Amino acid sequence: METPTHPSSAAQPLVSLRNVGKRFANGTLALQGMSLDIGEHDFISFLGPSGCGKSTALRLIAGLTRISSGDIHWPQAQSGQARGDRDLGFVFQEPTLMPWAKVFDNVWLPLKLSGTSRDAAAPVVEQALEMVGLSRFADVYPRELSGGMKMRVSIARALVTRPRLLLMDEPFAALDEMTRIKLNNDLLSIWREHRFSIVFVTHSVYESVYLSNRIVVMAARPSRVIDEIRIDEPYPRGEAFRTSSRYNEHCTAVSQSLHGALHGLDIDH
Numbered sequence: 001m002e003t004p005t006h007p008s009s010a011a012q013p014l015v016s017l018r019n020v021g022k023r024f025a026n027g028t029l030a031l032q033g034m035s036l037d038i039g040e041h042d043f044i045s046f047l048g049p050s051g052c053g054k055s056t057a058l059r060l061i062a063g064l065t066r067i068s069s070g071d072i073h074w075p076q077a078q079s080g081q082a083r084g085d086r087d088l089g090f091v092f093q094e095p096t097l098m099p100w101a102k103v104f105d106n107v108w109l110p111l112k113l114s115g116t117s118r119d120a121a122a123p124v125v126e127q128a129l130e131m132v133g134l135s136r137f138a139d140v141y142p143r144e145l146s147g148g149m150k151m152r153v154s155i156a157r158a159l160v161t162r163p164r165l166l167l168m169d170e171p172f173a174a175l176d177e178m179t180r181i182k183l184n185n186d187l188l189s190i191w192r193e194h195r196f197s198i199v200f201v202t203h204s205v206y207e208s209v210y211l212s213n214r215i216v217v218m219a220a221r222p223s224r225v226i227d228e229i230r231i232d233e234p235y236p237r238g239e240a241f242r243t244s245s246r247y248n249e250h251c252t253a254v255s256q257s258l259h260g261a262l263h264g265l266d267i268d269h
């Protein structure tokens with residue numbers, strides 16, 4: 001069994017957020033004062049009630065939305081370069097696949113956009129499909145796949161550029177419980193083998209405790225971080241962990257913190 005895989009405190013973070021805030025043009029303050037270091041091989045969940053700014057924080061890290069205040073820094077990026085495009089992949093709640101294109105071509109897309117031919121991309125696309133267990137489905141159209149399989153394609157597409165950071169916005173929220181558990185387990189295996197970092201948005205205390213080594217608890221009105229909880233439990237995590245008393249204790253602690261978030265109270269850990 002492995003010990004928890006946490007970045008060493010001496011290592012430079014992959015991404016560093018300092019006092020990050022976002023106010024939209026209509027005046028909504030969607031996030032304020034968020035500071036966070038995302039380390040190498042971290043699995044961080046953003047957990048909180050609807051409207052607390054989880055998706056906004058993810059989009060700010062991805063550079064899809066511009067920050068209004070504070071700073072987001074990639075300390076390991078070469079000077080003069082904010083971040084390499086290949087440093088992150090994004091998985092949305094909906095798989096957002098092109099319905100007219102086969103699975104292979106959907107996964108090839110990010111490489112195609114950066115100028116890699118279909119032939120040159122083939123080995124990498126095949127590898128990405130293998131990672132998510134879909135090698136045999138390269139030649140089918142998305143409509144022929146189940147919801148869980150479509151999400152696997154979406155994950156393969158996000159990983160095909162070998163990003164160091166994978167951002168996931170409630171990726172499994174629309175899936176049934178069994179599919180969700182299977183995808184949780186498969187995501188953990190891929191993350192452990194390939195050692196990238198993940199920031200994962202979820203509403204589920206159970207999912208965040210099962211997956212993450214760090215949980216960032218957020219509150220709404222105003223949207224902000226109120227707590228960070230470490231889940232110092234070894235990986236791999238499987239059914240034994242999911243049914244353990246320690247898992248239950250972590251879930252209770254995280255629920256209490258979230259309860260504080262819902263009532264605007266900070267809980268001391």
Ligand SMILES: Nc1ncnc2c1ncn2[C@@H]1O[C@H](COP(=O)(O)OP(=O)(O)OP(=O)(O)O)[C@@H](O)[C@H]1O
Pocket residue numbers: 024025026028029030048049050051052053054055056057223
């Ligand atoms: N483009 C936008 N323009 C104006 N307000 C926005 C925009 N996007 C988000 N907001 C507002 O910012 C706040 C935070 O939204 P965000 O989507 O980040 O929350 P969330 O925690 O991800 O919520 P949910 O869990 O419901 O997805 C909300 O009040 C939302 O209405």
